[in-house]
Amino acid sequence: MERSADGRGVRLTLNRYSGSGFISNHYYHPGFFSADVTLPKDHTAGVVVAFYLSNGDVFDKTHDELDLEFLGNRRRHEWRLQTNVYGNGSTDRGREERYLMPFDPTAAAHRFSILWSSRAVIFYVDGVAIREVPRSAAMAGDYPSKPMAVYATIWDGSTWATDNGRYKVNYRRGPFTAEFSGLVIRGCPAVGNGGGDHVAMLRLQLGAANNHDRDACAGAEFELMTADCAIMTPRKRADMRRWRRRQMLYTVCYDTNRYPAAFPECDVDAAEAERQMFWEWGESK
Structure with a gap:
């Protein structure tokens, strides 16, 4: 990892010996997390760049995670963006979506953001909401609830990242x-x-934090819930639907081969027109 000259950025490198990354100094309750990202150029098949929240280093079997993953590709082929949501170790129930990006992510930095609140998870690209995962009672422990750290990494995903490996x-x-x-x-x-x-010790500390410091964070939670990034207006929903129609390549919501019964956050009845754009294995037509 190499810091920029002004100390406001970092360069993460993958070579034949190792990947690289960083983790925040603290774990956080729900909040808004964002970064400007520029991806590697040219032939990047198998390369994965990620900006995400996780507590997997602490809760190895019951971890929570929110992912923005960038999947490399062959030369002259486009990068893919993948979002995912895990709660309480629900890694056997992946909630992936994949998209093309409406710009060249190697030519300039673009802003990628995760809004995580007690009500919903919203993923943003350059300020445009691209995916909303509302919390529901039916999700139960599948909704991320424990404090998470912020990570950025680059690593070798040859086994799956580009055309299924x-x-x-x-x-x-x-x-x-x-x-x-x-x-x-x-x-x-x-x-x-x-x-x-x-x-x-950290596991014990985070457990105590989750149970006892809610009052200390109540003000921050209220500020978060009233921020623009946490409020989905009709205009923002329309922009999100437009973005998804143009850019989405795969959604788990329409993958009936993998999940015959859709996840509770998938409003498939209300999105019948959108569903017609996808095959039964979730890929766009």
Whole structure:
């Protein structure tokens, strides 16, 4: 990892020896998390760049996670963006969606954001909401609820990232470098930090934080819930539907081969016109 000259950004590199990444010093209750990201150019098949929230280092079997993953591709083929939501270790029930981006993410930085509140998760690209996952009683523990840290990484995803693993990372085309800058963290810190506490102690600290520091974070939660990023107006929903119609390649909501019964947050009846655009395995027509 290499810091920029002004100290406001970092460069993460993947080479044949290792990937790289960073983690925030603290774990956070719900908040708004954002970064400007520039992706590697040229042939990037198998490369995965990620900006995400997770507590997997602490809760290995019951972890929560919110993902913005960028999936590399062959030369002259476009990067893919993938979003995902896990709660309480629900990794066997992945909630993936994949999209093309309406710009070249290697030519300039673009802003990618995650809004995580007690009511919904909203993913943003350049200020446009692209996916909303509303919380419901039916989701139960599948909705992320424990404090999470902020991560950024670049790594080798040859087994799955490009055409289901058909194209691997070619290290003769490397090294591969992603740039992150303009990091925004608007969340109430939980007890403990991600800088090296013993995992068992940190697990106890985060458990205590989850149970006892809600009052301390109540003001931050109210501020979050009344912020523009947490409020889905009719205009924002219309913009989101338009973006999804143009850019979405896959959604788990219409993958009836994988999940015959749709997830509770998938309003498939209200989105019948959208559903007709996808095959029964969730891929766009």
